[in-house]
Every structure is written in structure tokens, then in C-alpha cells.
Amino acid sequence: MYYDFRADKLREECGVFGIFSRHDDVALNTYWGLYALQHRGQESAGIAVTDGSEMEVQRGMGLVGEVFRQGLPALRGHIAIGHVRYSTTGSSLPANTQPLLVTYSGGHISLAHNGNLTNAHELRQALEKQGSVFQTSVDSEVIVNLIARSSQGTIEDKIKESLTRIKGAYCLVIMTEDKLIGVRDPHGFRPLCLGRLGGGWVIASESCALDIVGAELVRDIEPGEMVVISDAGLKSERFGQKDRKALCVFEYIYFARPDSIIDGQSVYEARFRMGQQLARESGLAADIVISVPDSGTTAALGFSRETGIPYAEGLIKNRYIGRTFIQPEQKKRDLGVRMKLNAVRHTVQGKSIIMVDDSIVRGTTSGKIVRMLKEAGAVAVHMCVSSPPIGFPCYYGIDTAVRKELIAATKQVEEIRQFIGADSLHYLSLDGLKQSITNVASDAMCYACFNCDYPAGMPACTAAGGNKYVFE
Amino acid sequence: MYYDFRADKLREECGVFGIFSRHDDVALNTYWGLYALQHRGQESAGIAVTDGSEMEVQRGMGLVGEVFRQGLPALRGHIAIGHVRYSTTGSSLPANTQPLLVTYSGGHISLAHNGNLTNAHELRQALEKQGSVFQTSVDSEVIVNLIARSSQGTIEDKIKESLTRIKGAYCLVIMTEDKLIGVRDPHGFRPLCLGRLGGGWVIASESCALDIVGAELVRDIEPGEMVVISDAGLKSERFGQKDRKALCVFEYIYFARPDSIIDGQSVYEARFRMGQQLARESGLAADIVISVPDSGTTAALGFSRETGIPYAEGLIKNRYIGRTFIQPEQKKRDLGVRMKLNAVRHTVQGKSIIMVDDSIVRGTTSGKIVRMLKEAGAVAVHMCVSSPPIGFPCYYGIDTAVRKELIAATKQVEEIRQFIGADSLHYLSLDGLKQSITNVASDAMCYACFNCDYPAGMPACTAAGGNKYVFE
Amino acid sequence: MYYDFRADKLREECGVFGIFSRHDDVALNTYWGLYALQHRGQESAGIAVTDGSEMEVQRGMGLVGEVFRQGLPALRGHIAIGHVRYSTTGSSLPANTQPLLVTYSGGHISLAHNGNLTNAHELRQALEKQGSVFQTSVDSEVIVNLIARSSQGTIEDKIKESLTRIKGAYCLVIMTEDKLIGVRDPHGFRPLCLGRLGGGWVIASESCALDIVGAELVRDIEPGEMVVISDAGLKSERFGQKDRKALCVFEYIYFARPDSIIDGQSVYEARFRMGQQLARESGLAADIVISVPDSGTTAALGFSRETGIPYAEGLIKNRYIGRTFIQPEQKKRDLGVRMKLNAVRHTVQGKSIIMVDDSIVRGTTSGKIVRMLKEAGAVAVHMCVSSPPIGFPCYYGIDTAVRKELIAATKQVEEIRQFIGADSLHYLSLDGLKQSITNVASDAMCYACFNCDYPAGMPACTAAGGNKYVFE
Amino acid sequence: MYYDFRADKLREECGVFGIFSRHDDVALNTYWGLYALQHRGQESAGIAVTDGSEMEVQRGMGLVGEVFRQGLPALRGHIAIGHVRYSTTGSSLPANTQPLLVTYSGGHISLAHNGNLTNAHELRQALEKQGSVFQTSVDSEVIVNLIARSSQGTIEDKIKESLTRIKGAYCLVIMTEDKLIGVRDPHGFRPLCLGRLGGGWVIASESCALDIVGAELVRDIEPGEMVVISDAGLKSERFGQKDRKALCVFEYIYFARPDSIIDGQSVYEARFRMGQQLARESGLAADIVISVPDSGTTAALGFSRETGIPYAEGLIKNRYIGRTFIQPEQKKRDLGVRMKLNAVRHTVQGKSIIMVDDSIVRGTTSGKIVRMLKEAGAVAVHMCVSSPPIGFPCYYGIDTAVRKELIAATKQVEEIRQFIGADSLHYLSLDGLKQSITNVASDAMCYACFNCDYPAGMPACTAAGGNKYVFE
16 A cells, blocks of 8 residues: 555645747646646646647656656647646546547647636536536536537637636636637636746746746736737636635645745745744744744744744655555554654754644644654644644635544644644634735635635535535 | 558457456456457557446556556446557557546446447537537547437437447447447448357457357347347347448458357358468469468468468468567668568478468568568469458558558559569459358458448548548 | 466577677667577566677566667677576576676676576585675576686686586577677587678577578587687687587477577478378377467478378467466466467367377366367367477476476376377377487487486486475 | 756765564565665665575665565565665666675675775775676675685674775675674764664664664664674674774765764754854854755754844755756756756845855856846845865765866865855865764764865775776
């Protein structure tokens, strides 16, 4: 059996990238872009390219470096899109790799999706009633069927008509023989930004993917905006109704890379402020502040800065973790965590410690880390979490597992503290979280996993007691 | 670059297999069945299984043994279908592996196809106009879309309605959650037979696939017949109009395995009689009869039996030919043929030889073999071909290459003889061919590649001067 | 588990190839040569090359085409040697691939070996006592240590001194920075021939490997001869004492390719005559003669020619057998044989059959084939074997399994007949075998596996009741 | 072509691990141990196991997780040793993977080596003169030949005699059928520690490998010490002459994991103090301190602590860097660095920055990083290096490249500053370095790469102007 080292973290489901350029190797740039977005999905990757008449896609299971080990798509073109994916368990199938590439009445179309539709099931059923067949279980196939069935004339109008029917979270990059189209849902749940590369354009989930190809960040694509890039230049239009903006706050807490800027807000800055705010709220004193690397580090630095308590490295992460098998008997002995992390005895011995992590999902890993620190001589471990308790599942593109597995869905903070064995446990308050993100209005983000307020509703089957998203 | 050792032979495009059994490992039996059908397609293979609720498919590029090296589909079920494929150049893509597996309004359906539709292009366009999207370039996807769009109530009626719209050659195995369905087109271009395995049923392109799993050949599925196998047993029905039966005569000449029985005719017997007839027609005398192994051997034995001229092994075939790379400069020096065949000097030295092969496509290989025999000391090489000259392309599931590459499309027999350097060249006459196949009426077979009489017409694009099947 | 389709056949242990040429791509020619020798060993392959200063080797497990899928050794040189290997069970290790390449006091030396030393164990012990270490379990490493320890001055003299110490069967190709050396043991147990390729030279286990590279067979290397090829040309010298010549008769019966010529004798001719002789000895009459393909075919043709009983194809062999997994429960049902062979019902139904095979090892496969033919309708199956009963193991390079597994070691012919279920069973007599090979003196071959007369003795550990070759 | 992301860092050549336990899965524990030592070598890995009679090794190219993807050695034993390796260019060959496993007069012996012998070439020549052959280019093969040739009686004495002949750096783990032996050279160049795991023993290059398997650090193996572990327990003895202790100081600067403790000194503490000392020596003031992750981070934290200048994350490292191909034209555009690192604009914009890295080798990467920070808005970049200038190559197990490629071998500090484009450049002084490592006497370490004082001399061929280690 294989051990998933991220099993106790929330998992982003996708990253997307698109490029239109007459002067660059578009497939190669997409490769680098996906490389920078790899943290958004490690399960499969794909790149589609067009030269204006042919369209070709290459997809596979694994990391970007693995999927394209033998080379990139052979087609030399001027438009390319790419996708990385981290599926929920059960649909980790070769058939579900993206981008999707189909022919329809208008020619070729290729599409990649980051997000999660809340009415995919109903749309799929409706389309099937009209005679559609589905070869995958990804939302992209639903969207592409809607587009193909649209009675509108232009591809832009077909897409816009289709978008009126889909609900939930979606950032799309779509490619036809002559256009690169970027779409962000009216709530703007997932990030999507626009960059300039010489005379060409780049669209990406995060600005770190612009940086790697040397593109300049122009702006974010706005909620409810569709940009259409062709040889005629860039055209922007709005679609659908005006909705409450609801960027996923977890992009700032954990998902996005700290070097990315999302909707004008530096992720690093937000994360640093969360640590500062957490310091203020917790009022803790201790010998040192440490982080659970790497995701807790920026907040830990903020905590240290606010309090003046020195930051130190108390846990070292093995940089060579990949797909590693583990034997059942080993699992019992905390090996999973020991393979990934090791305590720095010099740092922790005889110290009272503030340990900062970004979130707690199931709580099992946190407990093992606390135990490891105490075995290494820590006299006290105060766990500080730079986000509020996660009590509710996400329906907009994050794999949070079913609600009953979320420790904060069933346990009070004091119970959680006991479960993980920390000397104290402090979560950042929701208000504190909001205050930490200074460049985005606090009512323009989604906090559903903390407060059960779902900006785009939840899937019908869930509300009705459906089978996938068990809500207890 | 890789060298294709079968580059100068006609290539079958597919083999199909299906099984319904409550008492056997259906995936494993399908694996063995495909193994026996491997000669019908070496490019990709796939197996789909259902247990009555779930449906799972595993597909890949390569030989059956390679695709399933890591194991078979995990799902334990009671129905499975399988497919092996040899594509024409250009569409050798992972996306084109079969069986196709889709969900539609009626649940899951999986489908595998042997043959070639002549109106696939028109149907595809019509379906796209109605909003269908296509992810592959295989006919199966057209058929499955027709089925999904049918307004009929039962799956049997949906299939039958769809069959009224498709033209050309098709043997289909179709699987739903509870039914295994076998279909053979009204012309019966491609073979499809039915077998009994304990209490279960097996459907396969050739009877040799029944033999390997220990099933008993019950009968051939008839042209225009659909058999539906479920827990209720086997039900047969006819669909569509009564058409002229037109079994591909090349199944007897070259494609099928000699141990198969097709439409009541032993392939071995037919091939043996072709050799006998060829002997009578050619009236040749020589020291020995040899074959181009392995496909020419049975006819060579017939030739020897008829004439009394001893049969001997004059050419030895390397049994370990796989995917082998070859360097451009080597290609010039006949290495391709030398890697595959070597002359037995003892057999051929100082002898006048009758060399029997099943067919001549481009003629380049034949020329190299004749040269090889002469270099080994043969004083005369008379080439005898157990089929008439191939002058016309096939539109019903065989890759014959474009017409202008067929040597008999542009050259007279004497010119061909000169081209290959044989001392004489004798083709079996069309009448002689017909007489050799005693158990099938001579008007119940397709001879289009010999006489340009296409029982199911040819693709519109071809007739209209389309781009794929250049007819000159 | 994997099923070994050759499990019930004798297995050759190796094939060797060497080339010296200033005008050809020596690595590529070695690749083709090994390709033609693939029947002599399918477990591992390797090629070593030198350009006069550097020496490089590439080796791996698998077929030649698999080992060199990613390409040949990069070094462009003028000498190369190659090796294919089929090990006995237990030492199928990556470390045992050949050619061996070492540095020693004289520079680089690379060596490939076909055969089996009978005193390898003693030599290995003696060398270890002198401080040698061994990283493999192959005889080549023993030989190369002897050479390196020789006090002689030239490499030729070092080799000759070493050869005085080794006993048993060996054909060696050895390469230094500037010489290609071929050696055949004084008994000449294994074949080794010399060819001319333009201005260069080729050495190979069988002449079929000369044919594939376009080299001309010059002659066989003689027992007790060493040829040394360098820029100075070819030099031949004899080494050691004059021994009884003892070419392995099984090269003619089964191992060598029929298109090879060994010690002046066409393998095809020998095999054909064995069939004729077997016909005379058995005095059988029947409706048809068939072979167990492919190895029994030439003898079957001889049998047919002698008797006038028609030869027919009664069994069809699957041409796509590779590494194929098999499940334990399947094994019981004769699937192993059914995967490989299928009866041609048309040929055998209602017929009395003479089935010719080259040998019987354990007898299990023969029994399954007889059963298969009877199930297909044969009224009688007379098994004719073109060699005498194998009652004794080989110590000279053939994997015969331990003696107690040889059916003829413990059973009389009539018992064997009953075991395999044939209507009658006829072995070729030893005298008959000798007479069939007209170009080699009958006292110049080894028949030890038939008559226990071991020309080079047997390993000490065996004679003393050692553990590997149990003699019961 | 592939891009080596560590091309501009010093590279450790090996890590070793050994375990003796009757109660644990020794192969599995070795696997985990190698996993924790992966930073010491990523090119190849291997594990050898013995059960007291058999000995088995499994080795391959790649990371530990890749080499053992298909599983560990099947042999269940009570002793195992393992090795990870990072070779110098040119000898990255499958044949050079370790542990070596040989048979010799005393049975089996397996050996793994971390370090570099300075007289390997002479020993190899001397051994070859005595008749030894070599199949690899690793020092281990020299050592094992010495052991095998020793006239001493016991394995301990054989090893000790051999050790008197070898010079340079070596930590060895050696395994016989019943003993696990650990050896550290008299200078103690490379680290080697001893741990207790239940009733068993573990030997490893670093204590982090003890932590991962749950073993307790007992002590370091001392320079000139050999420990012999068997069922009789642990026995320690000293060998050879008393030498100046000379632990490689770079283990503290860069190689070892910060959570390891080497010769009683916490690596983390040493690195932190280097940063503090560097702060004192440089006397710099700036807005923030950042590190080049990950190796510069601990020193950066020390720098920040000493000065009170806030530490921040100014560069984010891509965590998914593996073997990644790069195209020539991309290389020009600093892509190599951009793939690995990206600047955090929020952190660096408008700031004067102190950037701490552990060392400068060629200087090319440092220059690219400085440029990247300035492009992101840094107003000044002061580069601080937590070690002195590297002016001399290492002959004791580190790949420093040839001297002329070391920027500090040919350029003064001011020239280097100009080359990398920093606003100022500060190296830690050698005295400052010595003071930072408080638990090891300053005369007990090797600083040869800084001061050309080689405790064990340099290879003869180098001194004499040999070809490998060009000294200008």
C-alpha cells in the first residue's frame, strides 16, 4: 500500500493554464506553467495544443515531470492550455485526465476546469435525457456538452449560454482553433489571472505560473468575466447575473503558493498577518515559535514578529517524499509522520513551544507531531492554527472529506486539544481571519467550511441526503 | 525509427470478444480470448467488465500481454467484453483504444467494434449538428451516440434503431449492466461466432478464441442477427433489411487463424484448397514447393499435395520479432526482410522452387525474398499467390493502403513479375478462389478488393473524391 | 505467476557474437547478430564495444529488443561482442548478465561465454584461496580471473594458459582494446563459426547470425582452436591437448536454427533425415503426419517424405506468446498448452495421426497435446520422437533439469506411452540418430544425455553426490 | 537534456546504513534509513540482506523510492546494509551501484562505502598486478579485494590489515553472514553513528536515519574505530595509527540534515551560530534577512536573531522539482533558477535585503537569484555566505568540480561580488566558522577546501599533475 503524505491536508482539485502567442513555444510554456501550479494537483496532468487547424492533446497520470518525460505534444502551435488535477478518491482514473478535447459541430474544442459544479449531476441527467453520452466523470465533460448543444451562433455566445446553466465554482480555460478563452464564475470562487508575455497572453490559476514563464501579471480575471483572446487581441465581456463575490479564503490560508498574488492580495502577506492576528488573539508566551513546514511557516513568522518570541526550525521535512510504499505494521508506529518530519532536538529540548500550522482536518497528524516534539524534549507544546475550525465540507472544488471525518465537525476545541495532546490549542477567529486579508473585502470571500454559509448553495443530492457528500 | 514487419501485408483492424457467465472469471476469460485473437490487432487492447451495477474498463496501447502486465480490471463481474485493434496510420492514439465505456440515460454501456462504417463521417456530422461531441475518431463512438439518442424504450430497440442508420461492416459486442449483446451487420462482412461455456455464453470474432477458453462453438451469428444474452438466456432477433451476404473472402485467404471455422467453413481447408487449385491453374513443375511462412504454408501444402512436388522449408522465420528499431541506412540493404526471414541454403541450393504466398500488396517484400532465395542458390523461383491480384482498396475494415500503393492497381501481372524478379508469377483466379471455399456460397462473399464490386457501397467522401481513400 | 512456455523443453544457455570491423557500426551489427541468436537465450542480453581506448558495456534482463529499446552503447568503436543468455532457475540475476567487462593489469577485457565448465567450482575455490572475489555466478568470471592471474606475457598466452586449466564446454568471444579473440573448447561441444564481412570479421554461435548481417560463412572454428583478429589480420593457433571431438548432438536435434550450418552439416538436412530414419524405424502407417510446431516440423516433413503419408498442419501455434501471467486455477485445465497450441479440427478429425516432436523431457506437455488432438476428433495419435530417450542430465551448457524430472530416466518407453496417452510411441534409435547426421563423424559428437558417456567427465560435486546435479 | 538543479552546489557522494536485529524487518528498516539519508545521494541506491547463509542484494539507479518501487529484497534476514550514492560525472553507471556483494574464500561479504580513498588508483594497480580484476570504478571494490587477499585468519583481522593499506576518507558498513561491521577512518572525515533499536543495533551516516526507524543514538563511531556486531553483542576495537581528527566541516555547513547530531554537535546549532557569527562579522544593517531555501535558512535565522533584523521568506522553492527536461534556448533565460525559486514580491519590494546562503561554488546561481530579487523590487541585496570562500577541491568524498570552476579559486571577493551583482558580499571567516562549532575542537576538523591543508594528503596522480583532479 502507498502512503499519502497529504492525507490529512485539504486538497485543491486543480490548476489551469492557457497561452496564446505567435512568438513562443506554447506547449513548452504550458509545461513550465503547470510545473509552477503542481501544488494544485499531483494526480494527473495534460497539455492541449492547436496550430489553427489541428488540435492535439497529451495527458497522463502522475506529476507534470512524469507525464511529459518522453516529451511534449509534437504539434507546434500558437495556442495551448494545460491542467493539473488532484481528484477525490474513487475517480482517480486515466479517463478523467484533462484537458478534454472533442470535436463538435463547430470544429475542435479543448477545455480545462478548476472548481466544482453544484448542479453537475442534474445537468448530466438532463443531457443524458437529450441523448448525450459521458465517457468521464469530470465536470468539464458536462460543460463541453452544453456548449456543443447551444443554439447560439458564435463560440462566445455558445459558452455564455452554457454558463447560464451551470452553478458552483469554475475557472475555465477553453481553446478553439483560433481562440483562447478564460472564464471565471460569477462568485469568483477560484482564482484566475491574466498575464502578458511579449505580444502574447497567458491565463493561469495563480500568478506564480506567470512568473515562471516570464509573463507580467496584468490583472485578475473578474468574477463573471469571460476574456477572449485571438489574433484580434483581447476582448472582455461579462456573462450572467451579478453575484456575491466569494473567493475561497483557503487559497490564502493554504492552497496558493505564497509568492502568488490573488485578487490583488499577496498570499504571503495574508498568511503573515494571520500569524500576527493569531498571536494577538492567543496571547501566548513561550520560548520559541516553530512551524509545521512548509505551509505553516509564513504564519509562524508573523506570530514571531508580533510577539517577539524567536522563530526557530523545530521540525525538518524530508525533501524527497514521493510515492512511497508503507507496510501495515509500520503505519501504527507513527512512521507516516516520521518519514516526513523529524524534530530538531537542539531546538525543542527543554523549551516551551508555540507550534503554528495552517489548519486541522482530521487531527491525527497534529497529534503525532505533538508527540514527536515531546519525545524530543519539549516541555510544552501550544498549537496555534492560522484558520478557524473546519466544520463543514466544501462543494466548490476542495476535497475536505465527508463531514464526519472533520474533527471540528464533532468535537469542541477543548476536546480537540485533548485528542492531539497539546498543552493548549488556539484557532484564529473568523473575524481575525477576515481582518488579516486587507486587500479583499471581507464579504467578498467564501467561508463556508467555517460557517456553513454556502454562497452558491450545495448540491441537490446533498441537501436531499444524497450519497456523495454525506452531511451526517 | 521502428520497422513494421507487417508493413507489406494487409492488416485486419480489430477482434472482439464477449462473455456472460455467472461461474467463470469473465475478465480472465476475455484476456485469454483476446490473446487468441491477437493476430487481428496488435496496436491496442482493452477489457470492460460489469458486475450488474458498476462498470469498469482497462485499456492501453500494445499487445494484450503488455496492456495487462500489471493485472486485469479489479471488478469481479459476470459480463465482460474485449477488443484488440490495429489502426490505420495517423489515428494510432491512446484515445482510440476500445471498448468504449459511457454513461447515457439508460445507465452504463460498453461497446467494441470490428469493421468499418461507410457512412461514419455523415453520421458524425449529423450527430454533431444535434449537439454531440466526439472524443475519439473510432466508429464505436458514433454508434454509441446513436444508441443514446434513440427514442426507443429498450436497449434492444435502441440498438436496432441505430443499426438502421449505419452502413458498412460491423461486428459489435455490447454490454449493459445486465446484458451481453452481439450484432453482425446484414452483409456479414466480418466473422462473429457464438459459443457455450458451461452455463454461460461467449461471443468472439473467431472460433479459436472459443477454443482457448474451452467453450464449444454453437454457431456463427448470422448476418443481420442480434443476440441478446442475459440471465433470462439467449434471445435472437433479426434487424433491418435482408442484404446480400458478403463475408470478406480475405478472412479465408489470410486474416483468420487456420484453426478457426468461419460460417461453417474451416479456414485451414479453404486455404489448403486454394493451394490445390493454384497448382492446377498454374500447371507448374519444379523441384520443391516452399511457403513464405507462416501465412503461405497451408496453401503451399495444398499445392504440394496436388502436384506431388515435395514441400520443404525454404525460409525460416525469426520467432522473436517484436518492436525493433532499425536505422535508416540499414533499411536500404534489405535488412527488414533478413531480420524476419532467412533462406535455408540446403533446401534451396540448386533447386527450381515454387514459392507460395497468400497475397501481394506492394510487392516490395516479395522482391526481397526472391532475391534472398537466389542468393542462397535457387536456380529458379516461381511465385504462386493463393489469391487474385488486389487492385482495389477495402472500405470494410481492412487497411489496404491507398490504391496507388497496390502494385496490382497499376501493373499487369508480367510487370509485377519483373518487379519482383521471379521466373514466373501465378495468381489464383477469382473463380478458382470461389471454388476453393466449398462451404460458403460464392455469391455470399465480398471480393471487392479483387473486382471493385462493393456490396455496401463506398464512403461518400471517396466517391466524391475525398481525401482519405484516394481512388486515383 | 508467469507461465514459461518452454518449461518442458531443453534450454540452451547462451549465444555469442563478435565482430571486428573498421567499416561497419559494430554495435549495430552485434545487435542484429544477437537478434538472430535470440533462440539460444531469452533471459538477458548484452553488448560490449571498444574503440581502442575506451570500453563500454550495456546489459540487461529481457529480449534483445527490450534490453536495447532505448538505444545501443554510445561508444563508436571497431570491435564489439555480444551475448544472449538463458539461465537455469535460481541464478536469473541482473548481476549474471554478460558480456563481462573488467579492467586487469593489461587494460580492459570483455568476455562472453557459451557452455558450461565442469570444474568451475574447483577453480572458483582455488581462485578464492588466492584472494579473488566473485560478483557473479557465471563461469565467465572464473575464466577472466584466470586470465588476469596468468604470468604469461601476451594476452594470447594468458588465455592459452588459462584454457589449460578449465574443463568442460566453452565457446568464448573475448575482446581487448585491439583484438577480437574466439575460442572453442577441445571437444567442440558448442558451435562457433567464422565469417567475413567486407574487410572485417565476424564470430558467431551459429551461421544464421552471419546471414543477418550479410557476412559470408568462412568456416567453423575448430575444437581446440583460438583465432585472434586484429588490424594485423586473423591468426589461428591451437591450444591444449588433442581431445575427442564431441559436438552436442542436440544442436542438430533442437537448439540450432534450421537455417544454420554447423561443422559443415546443415541443421535442416540433419533434422529432415532424422524424420526419414524415424519413419523407417517405426514402420508406422497412418492418415497424416503432423508436427508439434515449430521444432518438430522439419523431422515431420522427413517422415512424410519417406513414407508418402501426407504432411498436414494439425496444430496451430500462437505467434504472440510472450511473458504472460497465468493464474493457479487455470494451470490445472491445460491452459498452458491451449494458449500456445490449438488443434486444427479439419485436419485431425477422424484421422489416425503420426505426431512428430523433437524430444520428450518431462512428458507433461506431450500428454496435453495428445489429449487435445483426441478431443478434436483424432482416432489415433502415434507419437514419434526424432531423438532417443533423454535419460541423463547435461553438464555442458544445457539446462536439462535434474535427472529425476526426466521422464525417460525413470520410465520405460511403454510407461511413457501410457503417461502421455498416445496410441504408440516411437523414439529414434541412437544409431539412427548418428546415421542422420552425415557430415559429422558419429564419434565426433556428444550423446551423453542419451547414453551417459560424458566426454569431458562430470562435475566433481556431482560425482561425489553434490547438491546441484542430483544424479539419484 | 535534463537540468540538474543541484549543479551549482557541492555534492556529497554517499550515505550508508546497517542494521543487525533478530526482531525487526531489517530490509524494511534499511529502506527507511536510506530514505532519511537520501539527501546524501540521489543517483543510485541499494540494499543487501543476509539470513546467515544466503546473501542477496538489490540495487538500481534513481531515488530510494524508485529503486524499490517493485519491492524490497525478498530474503528475510537479520542483517542488512544499504547505500545511497551521488557520483561524480562520468561514472554514473549501473555497475557502480552499491552495496557491493561478493563471494571470497571466507564466504559472502557485502560492503558499502562513504568517502573517497586517496590511494585507490595505486592500490588498484597493485592489485591488478597481483591478478585482481575490477568490474566497477568504485573504491569499495578495491577494499573488498584487499580483504579477500588478506592472509589474516578472522574477518576482523582481514579488514584491519586492509585498512592499514588504504588512505583517505572512508566510512564502511560491512556485512558477512553473521556480522555487521562499521568502520570509520582514523581522520573521521565522514560521520558515522551507532544506535540501539530494541535488542538490535543500527549504524548510519547521520542520526536522522536512526530517528526514522525509532533507534536511539548511542554515540558516534570514533575515528579509527571498528565496531563488530554479532549475536555475541557489540565489540569495539581500534585499528591503525593515531591520526589527526579531521571531520569534514562542510557536514555542518551544508551536507548533513539539520536534525542530525554529528560527533556530539547539533548540526542545527552549528548552522545557527554560523549565521550569528556572520552577522557579527559583517556588521550589516538592512530591512530584512532572507535565506536561499532550504539550506541557507538556519544560518539566516541565526543572522536575524543576532541582529534583530526580521527574518522573512523572500524566495519560495518549488517542492516538486525532480528530473525535469529543459531545452537549450530556455537555459539562457535563467529558467533553471526560475523553475526552482521565485521571489515573493511582497517581501522584497522596496526593501534592502540580507540574503544568506551556505556557500558559493561557481557563482552562477547566486547571480541569477540576486537578479531575480532586484527584478522583484529589492533596492539592495547584500549576500552573506555562512562559510569561507571555497578555493580548493575536496579529495575526501565531496564532488567540488575541478578547481578552475570554483569561483573563489580565481577571483577575489570583490570580483565575485561584481560577478553576482550583489550590493555587498560577506563570507564567514575561517576563524568565525571554527568558533561556531562549539562541541568539536577546531583542530579536529578538515578545512582543506578553504585553506588547502589536506589532512590525508592528496591523490598521487593529482600531486603529479594527473588527469582527474586538475589543480590548474
